[in-house]
Amino acid sequence: MLQTVxxxxxxxxxxxxxxxxxxxxxxxxxxxxxHASSNxxxxxxxxxxxxxxxxxxEIAGELNGxxxxxxxxxxxxxxxLNFFFLPAYFQSFIPRIRxxxxxxxxxxxxxxxxxxVEFVSANPTGxxxxxxxxxxxxxxxxxxxxxxxxxxxxxxxYFNDAxxxxxxxxxxxxARYNELLGKELSIPEGGYEGEYIIDIADAFRKSYGDHKTExxxxxxIEFASQSxxxxxxxxxxxxxxxxxxxxxxxxxxxSGKIKEVLDLLEKEGHI
Numbered sequence: 001m002l003q004t005v006x007x008x009x010x011x012x013x014x015x016x017x018x019x020x021x022x023x024x025x026x027x028x029x030x031x032x033x034x035h036a037s038s039n040x041x042x043x044x045x046x047x048x049x050x051x052x053x054x055x056x057x058e059i060a061g062e063l064n065g066x067x068x069x070x071x072x073x074x075x076x077x078x079x080x081l082n083f084f085f086l087p088a089y090f091q092s093f094i095p096r097i098r099x100x101x102x103x104x105x106x107x108x109x110x111x112x113x114x115x116x117v118e119f120v121s122a123n124p125t126g127x128x129x130x131x132x133x134x135x136x137x138x139x140x141x142x143x144x145x146x147x148x149x150x151x152x153x154x155x156x157x158y159f160n161d162a163x164x165x166x167x168x169x170x171x172x173x174x175a176r177y178n179e180l181l182g183k184e185l186s187i188p189e190g191g192y193e194g195e196y197i198i199d200i201a202d203a204f205r206k207s208y209g210d211h212k213t214e215x216x217x218x219x220x221i222e223f224a225s226q227s228x229x230x231x232x233x234x235x236x237x238x239x240x241x242x243x244x245x246x247x248x249x250x251x252x253x254x255s256g257k258i259k260e261v262l263d264l265l266e267k268e269g270h271i
Contacts, residue, residue, distance in 0.1 A: 002027065004067060005036045005083055012062045018044060034074065034082035041079040052079025110151025117143045120236065120243075121158040124225040125169050126194055128235045140241045156245040161225050162253055168192065170221035174214060176201035181210055200227050 006025040013019070023040035041056035048055060053075060060073040060081060069089025074082045097104050119139020122132045143153045172191040176198050179185070187193050204212075204223050212219065236242070252258050265271050 001085065001089075002036055005038065008063055008067050009038060009040050009059065009081075012059055013040070013044075015062070018048065021047075028082065033076065033080070034084040036083040036085075038081045038083075039079075041081060045079065053077065055079065056081050106148060108150045110146060110149045114152045114154065115146050116154045116156055117146070118156040118158055119143075120232075120241075121160065122232065123160045123165060124228045124232070125165055125192055126228060127196060128232055133235075133239065136236060136239055136241050140239075154245060155243045156247060157243040159229065159246055159248045162249045166221050166225060167217070169224050170217045171214075172197050173201050173204060173220045173224045174212075174217065177204055177212065177220070180205055196228075196231075197224075200224050203227065 002025050009023070009025065021043050023038060023043045025036055025038045025040075028034060028037045041052040041059060044050075044055050045052045056075045056079045060075060063070075063073060067083070069085050069092070071084045071086045074084065076082055100106075117139055119142075120128075120132055120136045122128055128136070139155070143155050147153050168188060168191050171188045172193070175185045175187045175191070180198075180201055200223070204220065207223070208216075208219070262271070
């Protein structure tokens with residue numbers, strides 16, 4: 001339905017020679033605004049130097065009788081086009097749904113096409129939050145929809161394991177590690193204070209003993225980030241979410257890619 005309305009509006013604009021900025025056709029949040037709504041008249045107002053309401057009237061007139069199953073088009077201030085469909089339009093899908101079953105609305109639009117979906121990508125500084133869980137489900141759902149339409153999908157998790165935040169993580173674990181040894185060393189300002197830091201410090205001590213210092217900070221960072229990453233993967237697995245690729249930011253530094261890009265930008269005069 002939304003795609004049909006979008007295509008008919010696009011044809012109308014092409015016929016009139018109007019090439020305005022992109023417009024949207026969406027399902028309204030309120031039933032009073034119909035089954036579909038478009039902001040197309042608002043996007044054209046500046047270009048055409050006309051009132052959005054006048055543009056909406058013109059487009060509505062052009063569309064009348066061209067969209068199957070449409071009952072009426074209403075115009076709402078400041079210039080929205082609201083589309084109302086007949087009950088028979090929706091009822092007409094029932095035979096197709098019964099016939100096609102799980103394949104209803106399935107297309108082969110993605111055949112021989114690849115798509116990368118990068119999602120979650122939470123920093124390895126702590127357990128996943130509810131917000132991360134929401135993004136995980138959304139990303140996996142998008143991936144599944146694309147796969148259903150025959151796209152070849154790669155799910156990627158970008159692992160941001162470089163920079164100041166990782167140093168703060170290492171120093172936080174170092175502080176808790178020293179507490180376990182009976183030494184006083186406060187969490188640095190901007191550090192991480194969750195209870196999971198104590199668990200990581202305890203596991204670090206069991207693995208590396210009691211004689212590590214700030215000189216071993218890289219070891220603390222590596223151990224902490226790997227511990228948190230294992231926890232993140234286990235959480236995602238419980239959500240039935242698996243990634244195909246885990247890309248580490250640190251690898252960009254190790255491989256020299258960041259320096260390579262910076263050198264190229266400088267050579268081209270962009271820095």
